[in-house]
Structure formats: structure tokens, C-alpha cells
Amino acid sequence: MSSRVLTSSVIGIDALLRDPEGVLKNADNGAIAVFANNAPAFYALTPERLEQLLALEANLARPGSDVMLDGQFFEEPVATPIAVPMGKFPMYADWRPDEDFQRMAALWGIALTQPVTPEELAAFTAYWQAEGKVFHHVQWQQKLARSVQMGRASNGGQPRRDLNSLSEPDSQIPPGFRG
Numbered sequence: 415m416s417s418r419v420l421t422s423s424v425i426g427i428d429a430l431l432r433d434p435e436g437v438l439k440n441a442d443n444g445a446i447a448v449f450a451n452n453a454p455a456f457y458a459l460t461p462e463r464l465e466q467l468l469a470l471e472a473n474l475a476r477p478g479s480d481v482m483l484d485g486q487f488f489e490e491p492v493a494t495p496i497a498v499p500m501g502k503f504p505m506y507a508d509w510r511p512d513e514d515f516q517r518m519a520a521l522w523g524i525a526l527t528q529p530v531t532p533e534e535l536a537a538f539t540a541y542w543q544a545e546g547k548v549f550h551h552v553q554w555q556q557k558l559a560r561s562v563q564m565g566r567a568s569n570g571g572q573p574r575r576d577l578n579s580l581s582e583p584d585s586q587i588p589p590g591f592r593g
Contacts, residue, residue: 417454421445427455434458498551505542510535511555519559526562533576534562 423446430437430448437446437458444463447454459467511530512518519526538561542554549557 419447419454421447421457423447424449426450430458502548502550504546504548505539505554507539507543509539509554511558515555515559518555522556522559524559524563526559526566530558530562534565537565538562 421442423441423443425437425446425448427448427450430446438444438460441458441460444460444466446458448456448458516526516529535558538558542557
């Protein structure tokens with residue numbers, strides 16, 4: 415497992431235990447990464463370097479001016495996480511694909527030009543609920559992507575139209591016809 419070391423001075427834990435003051439005096443910028451079992455275990459700091467870091471943190475926490483902006487304009491909408499069962503599970507009525515489903519489908523080689531419609535999702539979940547098979551969440555999403563791709567391919571790449579909707583008649587008379 416790789417990890418990022420945040421200082422140029424590195425030492426083993428045994429060497430630090432032998433001479434902690436001498437090691438810290440020779441450390442670049444007053445900070446040293448202490449390794450145990452070939453992995454960073456912790457950082458050791460001189461009191462001066464700790465004081466510098468705490469002062470930097472205090473400056474960053476303090477606002478740069480006395481003008482206060484209304485926070486409501488900068489709040490990001492919080493997406494509520496969807497509870498997805500761990501491991502394999504059978505399809506259930508409230509199952510939903512992830513928010514980035516279209517992007518993931520594109521990574522799987524299935525380009526969906528429009529999001530999945532509620533009708534497509536309902537047909538998918540109803541079919542697989544009856545089947546009773548169990549798959550992981552990602553596998554269900556892949557099956558949904560293929561199902562939507564196949565369904566739309568039979569309709570020229572578009573979602574199926576709503577059979578219950580009524581069409582509006584055109585009130586214009588084409589050129590060349592008398593009305």
C-alpha cells in the first residue's frame with residue numbers, strides 16, 4: 415500500500431528511540447516522518463515547528479475581512495445517500511441506480527443519451543423481482559444499462575413513448591390544400 419510522506423526527513427522508529435532530541439534537531443523544517451515496518455507510523459515535530467503550524471492554522475480559520483456573506487448563497491445541496499445493501503441481494507421495488515449512472519454506463523460501453531425513465535426502471539425492477547436472482551449493486555446497474563440499451567434500440571434510440579398520452583391534432587393546413 416502506498417502512502418504520501420509529507421516531509422523530506424525520514425527515520426526509523428528505532429533510531430528515534432535512541433536519540434529523539436538529536437534526530438529532531440537535524441530534521442528539515444523541524445518535522446520528521448517516523449517509519450515502522452517500512453510504512454509511515456507518525457510525524458515528530460519540534461516545538462517551534464508546531465507553533466508555526468498552529469499559527470498558520472489560526473490565520474486560515476480567521477476571516478480575511480469583516481464583511482460577512484450570507485451563507486445561503488454558497489450552500490451546496492446535500493445529496494441524501496441511497497442505502498444500498500452490501501453484497502448480493504435480490505431486486506426490490508425501491509431499488510435505484512446511482513446518481514452517476516449514465517457516466518458509469520458509458521464506462522461500461524453503453525452510451526445512454528437520456529437518463530433512465532421511471533417507466534424503464536419500473537419495468538426492469540418488476541421483471542427482476544419476479545426472477546428472484548441475486549447480484550451486487552454494480553451488477554444490477556450493468557443489467558439495467560443493457561436492458562435500457564436494448565429497449566431503446568428497438569425504438570430508434572429513444573425511450574418508449576407513453577401509450578396513455580393523447581396526441582394533439584395539428585390545426586395548420588399544409589400548403590397546396592384547400593380547407
